Amino acid sequence: MPLGTERNRRESRVARVAFIGLGNMGGGMAANLAKAGHEVRAFDLSADALARAEAKGCTRAASPAEALADADAVITMLPAGRHVAEVYRASVFAAAPKSALLIDCSTIDVATARTVAGEAGAAGYTMVDAPVSGGIAAADGGTLTFMVGGSDEGFERARPFLEQMGKAVIHAGAAGTGQAAKICNNMLLGATMAATCEAFVLAQKLGLDLQTFYDISSKASGQSWSMTTYCPVPGVGPETPADRNYEGGFAAALMLKDLKLAMEAAREAGAYTPMGGEAEELFQRFVDRGGATRDFSALIKMIDDSWEAPDETKT
Numbered sequence: 280m281p282l283g284t285e286r287n288r289r290e291s292r293v294a295r296v297a298f299i300g301l302g303n304m305g306g307g308m309a310a311n312l313a314k315a316g317h318e319v320r321a322f323d324l325s326a327d328a329l330a331r332a333e334a335k336g337c338t339r340a341a342s343p344a345e346a347l348a349d350a351d352a353v354i355t356m357l358p359a360g361r362h363v364a365e366v367y368r369a370s371v372f373a374a375a376p377k378s379a380l381l382i383d384c385s386t387i388d389v390a391t392a393r394t395v396a397g398e399a400g401a402a403g404y405t406m407v408d409a410p411v412s413g414g415i416a417a418a419d420g421g422t423l424t425f426m427v428g429g430s431d432e433g434f435e436r437a438r439p440f441l442e443q444m445g446k447a448v449i450h451a452g453a454a455g456t457g458q459a460a461k462i463c464n465n466m467l468l469g470a471t472m473a474a475t476c477e478a479f480v481l482a483q484k485l486g487l488d489l490q491t492f493y494d495i496s497s498k499a500s501g502q503s504w505s506m507t508t509y510c511p512v513p514g515v516g517p518e519t520p521a522d523r524n525y526e527g528g529f530a531a532a533l534m535l536k537d538l539k540l541a542m543e544a545a546r547e548a549g550a551y552t553p554m555g556g557e558a559e560e561l562f563q564r565f566v567d568r569g570g571a572t573r574d575f576s577a578l579i580k581m582i583d584d585s586w587e588a589p590d591e592t593k594t
């Protein structure tokens with residue numbers, strides 16, 4: 280739901296929100312909460328991130344404890360599971376009131392999400408995992424999709440906050456299922472993008488015009504989001520990062536991170552995921568060859584053997 284709609288105004292009272300992790304994603308998300316009228320107390324290890332958050336209406340906290348004191352809700356947007364476990368164990372459980380709702384929006388491994396949620400419950404808190412789909416533009420624009428793991432009560436309490444940062448908020452199930460949904464979705468995305476890249480490269484080698492192949496396949500059974508919304512070929516389909524030399528978009532390093540989380544979860548769950556494993560290997564090779572910051576659809580350049588690493592990342 281877009282920011283500032285009647286429903287948002289009705290459902291979410293003005294609250295004190297402790298926001299920890301104001302990076303590329305958290306910065307925009309916290310700014311949208313401040314814009315909606317919440318008192319957002321921001322803490323990050325980076326002074327630059329804090330200065331940007333302050334410029335967008337948040338209050339800078341000098342320590343996690345200062346951000347957490349008297350908070351109605353705590354939102355974290357951190358790089359990985361170890362950061363989340365550390366922040367909750369060292370700071371949140373020590374300084375946030377028991378009445379505060381805890382919402383972790385980071386993308387992390389399912390096992391850590393479940394462990395930290397269990398520790399939160401044992402300490403008397405309600406906690407949900409609420410990872411997001413959508414990149415920096417969606418975080419800035421308040422159009423993220425949230426997939427939420429936790430109790431019905433936790434979901435209902437989190438929903439008004441999440442609606443002010445996103446366009447869709449979906450309850451996935453019990454604690455950890457938000458993370459499970461996120462990594463299953465992104466495993467599918469990684470595999471379909473790799474397959475789409477391969478199909479275009481083969482089509483070209485077989486003498487097909489790529490626009491013609493798109494016109495056929497986008498209306499046939501090979502169609503997927505990777506083809507029709509995010510086509511890896513410049514000049515074909517809607518405008519995508521391919522048309523901007525694969526700048527911006529969803530960095531290959533983040534795709535690789537999510538594939539590694541999916542493979543770790545598959546090992547723990549005993550699930551056979553050969554396509555996900557293959558996608559992980561391909562994106563690992565692409566990142567090793569200097570593609571980390573490029574949009575993940577640039578994988579097609581490695582598959583058609585025309586990839587040249589940007590100068591700054593050449594080894």
Ligand code: NAD
Nearest residue numbers: 300301302303304305323324325328357358385386414415
């Ligand atoms: P980022 O690195 O830009 O931001 C993370 C922030 O956390 C940094 O500002 C860092 O200083 C801060 N931080 C780290 N440890 C901290 C600690 N102990 N205390 C306080 N602050 C700490 O990362 P990002 O791109 O904003 O991504 C955040 C999360 O969102 C990740 O889990 C990522 O996988 C996920 N995600 C990112 C995108 C994207 O397009 N960037 C999209 C979907 C999901």
